[in-house]
Amino acid sequence: MIKQKIVLRFPPHVVEQPTIYHLIKDYDLMVNILRADINPRKEGRLMMELSGSESNYQRALEWMKEQGLKIISLEQQIIWQQDRCTHCGACTVICPTGALCFTRPEMTVRFAEEKCVVCELCLRACPARAMETLVDSENSL
Ligand code: SF4
Ligand code: SF4
Structure with a gap:
């Protein structure tokens, strides 16, 4: 089991895709959104806590990178x-x-x-x- 806070940065072409839906449905992760700043056709930023199995978490990270998302560790931000x-x-x-x-x-x-x-x-x-x-x-x- 892993619980990790991350920030996702969405390039404009990914903003309207159902990323959270896939994290829950395809990778069986629990998603707790801490802060969202997403505007259609602009870069967006989403801060959230993900929890689930370590393997699913790692697979989800790889999938998000393939989608063009930038992933940043939240603990390192402030x-x-x-x-x-x-x-x-x-x-x-x-x-x-x-x-x-x-x-x-x-x-x-x-x-x-x-x-x-x-x-x-x-x-x-x-x-x-x-x-x-x-x-x-x-x-x-
Ligand atoms: S200087 Fe004052 S506001 Fe800034 S971190 Fe220290 S206590 Fe907080
Ligand atoms: S330390 Fe600063 S950034 Fe973190 S929760 Fe408190 S006010 Fe917000």
Whole structure:
């Protein structure tokens, strides 16, 4: 059994294809969509958690690559540049999952990557630019 968060980037010619349907029906995967940004005739982005057997997951990855989808590991997307963090707490107010939170009694901010759903709200909220995204870098699976 595997549970993996990924980002799919859809080129325009793939956006309208029933990718999720195939993941469920052909590869017996459970699909939990975390965020979607898909417009017809434009490149789309879909963040989701896939769970199922390891072999089906790997087969599904291969199939998606053959369809022209770019697949990015979600865990690698949000980076906390700890040395830039001033522990102001602005991100802890806005983070919807508690991935960024204060530790007590020190009252310093910590980043729990496993809770992050890559909503990117902290990127805009952080005055020190301590939160970064690697969505466009070299983390393709
Ligand atoms: S991307 Fe969203 S969920 Fe992840 S740490 Fe930032 S605010 Fe929290
Ligand atoms: S908003 Fe930025 S500087 Fe402030 S605690 Fe969060 S990561 Fe650190």
